[in-house]
Amino acid sequence: MKTDTTAASTCTGPRRGRPRSEAAEQAIFAAVEELMAGGTTLPELTIEGIATAAGVGKATIYRRWPNKEALLIDMVSRLEAPVPETTGGTVRDDLIAMVEYMRIRGLAKRSRWVLRAALGQMHSWPELHAAYRERVILPRRMMAREVVRRGVAAGELRSDLDEELLADLLLGPILARTVLWEDSDLDDPGLPVRMVDALLQGLGGPLWRPAQV
Numbered sequence: 107m108k109t110d111t112t113a114a115s116t117c118t119g120p121r122r123g124r125p126r127s128e129a130a131e132q133a134i135f136a137a138v139e140e141l142m143a144g145g146t147t148l149p150e151l152t153i154e155g156i157a158t159a160a161g162v163g164k165a166t167i168y169r170r171w172p173n174k175e176a177l178l179i180d181m182v183s184r185l186e187a188p189v190p191e192t193t194g195g196t197v198r199d200d201l202i203a204m205v206e207y208m209r210i211r212g213l214a215k216r217s218r219w220v221l222r223a224a225l226g227q228m229h230s231w232p233e234l235h236a237a238y239r240e241r242v243i244l245p246r247r248m249m250a251r252e253v254v255r256r257g258v259a260a261g262e263l264r265s266d267l268d269e270e271l272l273a274d275l276l277l278g279p280i281l282a283r284t285v286l287w288e289d290s291d292l293d294d295p296g297l298p299v300r301m302v303d304a305l306l307q308g309l310g311g312p313l314w315r316p317a318q319v
Contacts, residue, residue: 133160197257205298212284261313
């Protein structure tokens with residue numbers, strides 16, 4: 107398989123050229139979904155095939171994305187919900203918002219087969235996976251670490267554990283349900299609150315108190 111060694115960097119760089127046409131972009135994204143629905147794998151997708159399926163010229167695609175990898179990472183990242191803003195309130199509130207974000211994302215992955223298929227195949231395509239990690243995964247990790255740091259500083263989380271471990275302990279359970287358990291209880295809107303409160307009872311620092319019901 108021929109790969110572009112600059113895919114990871116070009117996927118995340120600024121895009122230049124003519125103003126975008128939303129209709130053309132939607133046609134291109136729809137074409138990728140249609141091709142994948144027909145059994146085309148990510149390595150088999152070509153700019154020529156996508157352009158033909160979308161009813162646009164190759165130049166229309168290249169004006170927006172420097173290569174196929176950039177197009178694919180843009181499409182997949184757009185299917186992802188934006189990372190929630192921290193509220194600046196309690197760490198519990200921010201943790202619940204983060205877990206809720208992961209819950210909704212898991213439901214979307216179940217319902218959007220193209221997202222599930224793309225993410226599954228991406229792990230065997232190092233350049234594309236590296237770009238996805240930089241564009242989608244790392245912002246989530248940065249937000250988690252920020253919440254953890256604030257929780258430790260406020261005495262709401264234990265200070266004797268490093269922030270990476272704390273982040274993994276806090277987000278690991280919801281990730282297990284979204285990634286490993288196809289029949290997990292993600293459709294339960296009360297799951298984030300139950301999960302965070304259960305975790306904080308074991309991870310809470312000296313100043314943490316249970317939420318008043």
